[in-house]
Amino acid sequence: MSTRLETLPDAQGVAQALAGLLAERLRQGGRAVLAGGQTPLPAYRLLGRRSLPWKAIELIPSDERCLEPESPERNDRQIGLALGQPEVRLHRFPAERGPALAAAQMEGVVTALLPFAVVVLGLGEDGHTASLFPGHPLGVEALVAPVYRAPKPPPQRVTLTPKALAQTSLLVFVVxxxxxxxxxxxxxxxxxxxxxHIAAPQRLFLCDRAALPSLG
Structure with a gap:
């Protein structure tokens, strides 16, 4: 597994870099995982303005919160609004039905999407990504897993697992x-x-100067 760190001047530069990378990876169509949360939304807005074969692109959030479909806090809703592309196919977790049922229903959907052209993930202050939290089981064989007692609200979620997220040629973390x-x-x-725990062959960390660590 190779790891590369790319530093941009600020969050806007990160958004532009991510939008360009996604556009390149999806220029002929394909399937991708998109991180939820606020950090990548500016990049998705930029991406949505690109001339791409949107009907040939399939996207899926990295995880979802177990909230009602119209909740503004759901990742699928935030991603869809940011992209503003009615032609793109955005797979939605039935998370409103609860973690276990949502995970079971999405296992076959994710199987059909593999491998991904690119996977985009965020990074939490506690080191979590998607809804994979430190101290929670990570070595599951399923592609989609239910999450209970998440340390940040809402406590019930559904997430792609390391096994699913590793099935891409490029894993991008946006920080x-x-x-x-x-x-x-x-x-x-x-x-x-x-x-x-996500064993993708290539990892790219896109970060701004504020997030750049001093590794000594």
Whole structure:
């Protein structure tokens, strides 16, 4: 597994870099995983303005919160609004039905999507990614897993597992802000945090100067 760190001046630069990378990877169509949360949304807005074969692109969030479909806190809703592309196929987890049922129903969907052209993930201050949290089981054989008692709300979620997320030629982590610096440093040092359980062949960390750690 190779790892590369690319530093941009600020969050806007990270968004532009991510949008360009996604556009390149999906220029002929394909399937991709997109991180939820606020950090990548500016990149998705930029991506949505690109001239791409949107009907030939399939996307899926890395994870979902067990909330009602119209909740503004759901990842699928935030991603869809940011892209603004009605032609793109965005697979949605039936997370409103609960973690176990949602995971079971999405296992076959994810199987059919593999391998991914690119996987985009974020990084939490505690070192979590998607809804894979430190101290939670990570070595499951399923592609989709239910999550209970998540340390940040809502406690019930559904997530792609390391087994699913590793099935791509390029795994991209998007990290911005000084509050993420310590977590990024720990990941790059090889600590057993969730990002280091995803054995993709290539990892790229896109970070801004505020998040850049001093590894000594």
């Amino acid at each position: 911005t802000g000084a509050e993420k610096r310590e977590a990024l440093e720990r990941v790059l040092r090889g600590e057993p945090l969730p990002p280091n």
